[in-house]
Amino acid sequence: MSWLVTGGAGYIGAHIVRALAAAGLAPVVIDDLSSGHADFVPAGVPFIHGTILDRDLVIQTLRAHDVRGVIHVAGFKYAGVSVRRPLHTYTQNVDGTRIVLEAMAAADVTNLVFSSSAAVYGTPDVPLVTEDLPKRPASPYGESKLIGEWLIADQGVATAESAHPLRHTSLRYFNVVGSGDAAVYDSSPHNLFPLVFEALLAGHTPKIFGDDYATPDGTNVRDYVHVADIAAAHVVAAQRLASKAAIEPAYNLGSQNGLSVRQIMDAMARVTGISFVPEIAPRRPGDPDRIVATGQLAARDLDWANRHTVDEMVRSGWEAAAAAR
Template sequence: MAWLVTGGAGYIGSHVVRAFLAEGIPVVVLDDLSSGHAEFVPPMVPFVRGDLLDGALLMDLFADHQIDGVVHVAGFKYAGVSVQRPLHTYEQNVTATATLLAAMETAGVARIVFSSSAAVYGTPHTDLVTEDTSKSPESPYGESKLIGEWLLRDQGIATGLQHTSLRYFNVVGSGALDLRDTSPHNLFPLVFTALREGRTPRINGNDYQTPDGTCVRDYIHVADLATSHVAAARRLAADEAIAPVYNLGSGDGVSVGQIMTTVSTVTGIDFEPDLGPRRAGDPDRIVASGELAARDLDWKMRHTLEDMVRSAWASEQASAAAAPQASAGLEDGEFVHSEA
């Protein structure tokens, strides 16, 4: 029996795939390659290029593979852009999730780990977020993730679906040289791109009520995140008690200023970041407690900030040195890799 990883060719999803394989658990990947990369999927892993909105494709996939559960990582993940594209965001994150759950119900697949987001909290009025902190999302993206959690909850009541949702803030680093964050909106890629192009990275505001005046946030290593996805899947597969939601948080956070200093140290590029204006609505500090996940999901911060930056920079350098790999030319529904 295998686990289906939706979005398994993306940055987070590909690390989840590697974590499952490291534990000897077979996986199948479904990805439309809208932001993922076919080369991120190991050759021995069955890979279907397709859209979660295609219910017929999902039914074929479940018929062709013995799927024990689903790790649902696929989605439109750009909170800022979601404000300009709300309908697209809801289609990709809500309608697609409902389509997946319907196909799972028909196929008799009753376990799912959902990649949610700390965006469900909006701007919390506490500097340490727990699972019980009030939910007040401030973007269609955050709203869509909260609706996804509701869909799982309601399917659980209606059909006995076993589920859990993992919430987290900023995912960084790399667990392998051939895997990297390619998002045009995330901090590390933005900083590395600026340095490669000879520009100075910028921070937004340095007068926050924090030790160095810059915002403090949770930054977690992608490999640590992936490990807890596997732990959640194992718990579901063993029919062990599991909470409906978990925060994967650091408990203390790091500042943007600390990140910039660490990037300079790791890359050997001496720079002082440019100072931009504060962004409206940016709180001084948002950090999540990972206590519940530490109890149940083997969650811990195994990597330091320097580890995060160093691994991300190494994968960035490896990518720049490697010949480009083409991921186009595949038809939807095509099995790119065959089973080993």
């Protein structure tokens, strides 16, 4: 039996695929390569090039590979861009999740780990975000992830008394960075780390998007977590679902220690040895001032821990980005 990773050729998905394989859970990948890379999928892992919006293809994949559970990572994840492209965001993230759920029901697949986001909280007014905090997403992206969680929860209720009840959990995280494999790098044109790496490798000055936020140094404060730690938590969640162990409907994968964009820039200069003064650019729409999450529930149930320092996050990401050039 295997686990299907939607979006498994992407930056986060490819790390999850590697973690599943290391745990002996036989990953299968479906990805439309809109932002992923076929060479991110390890040799020997079945790869289906297609979209999760193709219901028949997803059903066929689930049945052909004897899939016991799905880790649903595929989606459009750019909060700022989602403000300009809300319909595209909803198609990919809401329709896509609905179709995955329909395909799972048709193929009698009952375990689902959903890649959600701390963006469902919007701009919290508390120092640390807990899972029960009110959800007030500040962008269509955050809204689409919250609706995805609702769809999954409703399907869980609807199937609870059936022969094939859906078991599920949603993992919420924000800024995933670094690399656990030099062959897999973050190629996003919108994420902070790849933007800084690309600028430094090209001899340009990195940018900070806004320095007038309500934070100590005026730049966004985020919860940066290493991609290898994120991948490991998905594997434990999958194992708990498959073993029918108790599991919460949602977990924050947070470090409890926020870092500002300016602090990240300082770490970039320190690790790379390239001295620079970042350029200040206008704010991006949909970016909240601060969001930092507690990971206490995930630590209890999913062996979650942020096991990498900021310098280790920067160094692993920098090495992967440099190797990709």
